[in-house]
Amino acid sequence: MNQLKISTVSFLAVPAFVGLLASCAPAQTANANWKMAPVSLQTQWAKEVSPANALPAYPRPQMTAPTGNRSTAPVEPSVPPPTLGEVAYGQSPKQVLTFWQAKSDKPTPWLFHIHGGGWMSQQRIFGLVTVPGFVQDMLDHGISVVTVEYRLLDEATADGLNPPVKGPMLDCARALQFVRSKAKEWNLDKRRVALCGDSAGGCTALWLAFHKDLANPKSRDLVARESTRPLCVAVQHPQTTLDPQQIRDWIPKLEYGDQAFGIKADPGNKSSFEVFLAEREKLLPLINKLSPYALVTRDAAPVFMFYYTAPAFDQNQQDVHSANFGAKLQEKCQRLGVECELVYPGAPGIEANPYHKIYFEKYFLEKLLGAAHAWAPKRASLMTKWAALVDPKNPLPEYPRPQMVRSQWQSLNGIWQYQSGNKALMGLSIASHP
Numbered sequence: 001m002n003q004l005k006i007s008t009v010s011f012l013a014v015p016a017f018v019g020l021l022a023s024c025a026p027a028q029t030a031n032a033n034w035k036m037a038p039v040s041l042q043t044q045w046a047k048e049v050s051p052a053n054a055l056p057a058y059p060r061p062q063m064t065a066p067t068g069n070r071s072t073a074p075v076e077p078s079v080p081p082p083t084l085g086e087v088a089y090g091q092s093p094k095q096v097l098t099f100w101q102a103k104s105d106k107p108t109p110w111l112f113h114i115h116g117g118g119w120m121s122q123q124r125i126f127g128l129v130t131v132p133g134f135v136q137d138m139l140d141h142g143i144s145v146v147t148v149e150y151r152l153l154d155e156a157t158a159d160g161l162n163p164p165v166k167g168p169m170l171d172c173a174r175a176l177q178f179v180r181s182k183a184k185e186w187n188l189d190k191r192r193v194a195l196c197g198d199s200a201g202g203c204t205a206l207w208l209a210f211h212k213d214l215a216n217p218k219s220r221d222l223v224a225r226e227s228t229r230p231l232c233v234a235v236q237h238p239q240t241t242l243d244p245q246q247i248r249d250w251i252p253k254l255e256y257g258d259q260a261f262g263i264k265a266d267p268g269n270k271s272s273f274e275v276f277l278a279e280r281e282k283l284l285p286l287i288n289k290l291s292p293y294a295l296v297t298r299d300a301a302p303v304f305m306f307y308y309t310a311p312a313f314d315q316n317q318q319d320v321h322s323a324n325f326g327a328k329l330q331e332k333c334q335r336l337g338v339e340c341e342l343v344y345p346g347a348p349g350i351e352a353n354p355y356h357k358i359y360f361e362k363y364f365l366e367k368l369l370g371a372a373h374a375w376a377p378k379r380a381s382l383m384t385k386w387a388a389l390v391d392p393k394n395p396l397p398e399y400p401r402p403q404m405v406r407s408q409w410q411s412l413n414g415i416w417q418y419q420s421g422n423k424a425l426m427g428l429s430i431a432s433h434p
Contacts, residue, residue: 078132079125080139089178089223090171092151092159097175098124100135100145101186109192109368110144112176112230116199117152118320119168119260124149127198131357138361143368144188148175153259165242165260165290172204173214177226190226192368195233196360199321202238202305206292206329209233209301232367234304234360237321240329241293243284244277250328253318260290293329302339304363305329306356310344 083101102108115127124147128135135145148171151159156167183190197205214228241247242257255273261283263276270278280287288294307323317324323344333340343359345352
């Protein structure tokens with residue numbers, strides 16, 4: 001079987017160790033005695049680092065995968081081995097996806113994940129690995145998971161797509177239809193699919209959720225007959241509009257969206273965003289076809305959005321992940337009667353430092369499995385036999401107290417003797433050095 005592999009980098013060992021040496025000894029002594037911090041896994045760059053040769057920027061790990069469609073090796077330590085590691089849904093080398101199948105004798109609900117990166121970077125596993133244990137938790141609850149690769153903006157431009165953002169968006173639509181076409185083979189419930197993504201991936205997920213169904217029931221292509229509408233969509237700090245005027249009004253200092261339309265800077269010292277803004281009226285019909293905010297209608301699927309900061313319209317923000325995006329979309333959804341939940345630090349009923357994993361998992365369980373399944377016991381490394389018996393319908397009247405039993409006891413009362421740690425490391429006997 002082919003294996004999907006990822007190079008892993010130890011981000012902390014080298015900088016932390018160099019900093020510790022520098023703070024404890026003069027520069028010459030530190031350089032003379034400097035040694036690489038021992039770690040279990042070292043990258044190709046580790047041997048190149050020394051006090052005299054510090055890397056200007058620590059290299060970003062690159063993910064590589066051989067051809068084939070099955071993998072039994074983990075794609076990353078925090079993600080379990082996929083059922084299908086490299087499945088093509090189109091002709092481009094970037095049109096591939098990874099699939100984790102939940103064990104069930106009935107068709108399972110599933111997540112369709114779209115990675116972020118401004119449509120210019122990252123790969124399909126990123127976004128999942130930043131939430132340790134998320135994929136396994138979904139599988140444990142009977143929810144299958146798909147994450148999709150797509151053509152980035154430069155690749156879409158090379159393929160003749162204009163504007164280039166059509167590449168990522170249409171690729172994800174095709175991938176969604178492809179997975180639905182595999183529903184019987186992969187034991188999936190076509191109806192119960194939740195879209196998810198972060199940043200630009202979240203924008204694409206919202207676009208898919210709000211766009212009219214792209215299914216063509218009369219197509220000779222069986223994949224194209226499948227629906228692109230989800231049961232719900234849950235996204236992390238997405239951009240909710242690609243309209244440059246709305247971006248300027250909502251987040252005054254942010255310049256974003258020009259790259260999606262292939263806009264270049266003007267030789268007369270105008271930034272690409274300023275050019276985008278100047279050409280807005282001409283591009284507006286196209287912008288409205290690709291901007292989630294413009295597409296949301298009364299029949300849209302329920303929406304969940306998570307941001308790491310609170311909305312702040314009274315500040316001159318330039319945050320590409322500003323919660324102002326979410327607040328404006330929520331306002332429109334509420335006017336239309338569309339269910340829309342917005343979570344950020346300090347939001348009504350939300351703590352000051354919410355953990356996104358908890359909220360996403362709760363939302364997916366509730367929407368895909370029903371409210372009764374949204375509850376789950378907090379997982380721990382050591383679980384008692386009673387943990388599996390407890391749920392909202394079956395609370396234990398009194399949690400059993402574990403009993404400690406030991407057949408033989410040894411008294412530690414009496415005179416204790418001590419010695420320095422250095423002597424102990426040399427193998428010297430405590431008894432011989434009272």
